[in-house]
Amino acid sequence: MSISVSISHQIGKFALDADFSIEEPGITALFGPSGSGKTTIINIIAGLTRPRRGRVQLGDRVLFDHARSINLAIRKRRVGYVFQDARLFPHMSVHDNLYYGAKRNRLKLAASDQQDIIEMLGIHKLLHRQPNNLSGGEKQRVALGRALLANPDVLLLDEPLSALDQARKEEILPYFESLRDQRKLPILYVSHAIDEVARLADQMVVIDNGKTLANGSVFDMLGRTDLAPLAGQFDTGTVLPARVASRDPKAQVSFLDCAGQRIVVPYLGHAINTPVRLHIRARDVMIARTPPAGISANNVIPVTIIRMAGSNNDTLDISLAFGHDLDAIHTGPASDRPSIHARITSWSANRLNLGLHQKVFAVIKSVTVNGHLREQ
Known part of the structure; x- marks a missing residue:
């Protein structure tokens, strides 16, 4: 399913002008230094932020179009969102957290698909536990499962590993790889960690100071030496x-x-x-x-x-x-x-x-x- 984003937005003195399209499923990294506008972009796609102008389209569905006064409600956008800090409901069990969004979605996954997601994420033994008894990596896996069980058309991941230490990152990275290769779902992955991008991403969009500098295959983008001075923390490699x-x-x-x-x-x-x-x-x-x-x-x-x-x-x-x-x-x-x-x-x-x-x-x-x- 394709994703097309062409938006302009102003936050104080910060101007965001993003323009890119993604035609294939898999992981697309929104990469750039902190404060470059990456999280604002996925908040606009999710409907959490309304841009001043532009258009956002997911497949054949228009989520936002300023010229036509279209601004689809959050609940109708079919977007899964995983935040940096998991944001599980502390008073609910893992099971109830997982199915919170799914219960509110008319287009439910088949029971076999639901079970596949739980097995893929390795959380079947956690279902009766409470969030405060989970490790950081376990919480992120549950948050990822909650987003997937809601059967979204696109998955938005906002630096989902940034709050984890290296050991927990290594624990959860294989689950992202399985998600990429097994679910065939468009995923936007916000990160400023080049190692994560190199390991996970298929496509890459480089954002700096609110502007889209370049986008394309991760194999091509990581080899572009001209992006090193433009994107600040961009670490050239292959x-x-x-x-x-x-x-x-x-x-x-x-x-x-x-x-x-x-x-x-x-x-x-x-x-x-x-x-x-x-x-x-x-x-x-x-x-x-x-x-x-x-x-x-x-x-x-x-x-x-x-x-x-x-x-x-x-x-x-x-x-x-x-x-x-x-x-x-x-x-x-x-x-x-x-x-x-x-x-x-x-x-x-x-x-x-x-x-x-x-x-x-x-x-x-x-x-x-x-x-x-x-x-x-």
Whole structure:
């Protein structure tokens, strides 16, 4: 189901002008620094905030249209909303919290679908407990279940992990991955945590100072070095599709095949041929003129410099295409020539005398490469 947002709004001196469309189900990250307008956008979609002008459409239903004086009531928008702090009703059991919205919806899910959601979120053993007896991760899973059981057309997640410590985040992230891959529901995920976006998102909309800077596939967006200075906290990197080629549980590493290159990552526990996605930060990639020997880094990849851009006076963002075959890099389809990005000092680039089309080697430590399960 598609989502189209084109709105203008004013809050004091802050002006919001957002314009983007999402055509596919899956997770779309609304990404940008704090105060950029991300939460206001999803509040407008949910009907919690009325914009001054514009239009919001979900599939073939118009939720808001200033020109036509349309402003659909919240209860009619079929929107699920999960807040940062779960917001469970403290006087109700988990069961009653879960079914609070579902009881008020005429378009109810089938009983089997309801049970699937409860099983997917791992909350079937929590049904008779009270919210004050739940951990932070459990509360967020219950809040997510409550939103899903109401059978929404779109799910809005407002930084749902920001109030959790790292251990609780790692506990709940797999449930978001299952939701993305199993429910096929459009999800808008507000975040300023690039690791979450790289792991979960299919699409990405970059918001800064109330403006939509860019939107597109997360694979393309995270590789756009030009967005780093524009979005403030945007941390340039690369997201690449790969598959598990082999594993070594004793050494606690997995060997991945990424466009014909072997990438070593910490042991993932996945079966051979499982599709995964890699997130490699630009700051974790070193460049060598010749293959280094006698080092602890496990990934030494032949690459060719295809772009060099200064991010400021002190550093350079360098795009590196896999392989040393210049003809294949310049003439082959883009999907056959994945690239990664490195951020190094200008001093290092000058010391190595780096230049465009130069054949070099990317050196990446295994522990800095994040590999996550991804159904394709």
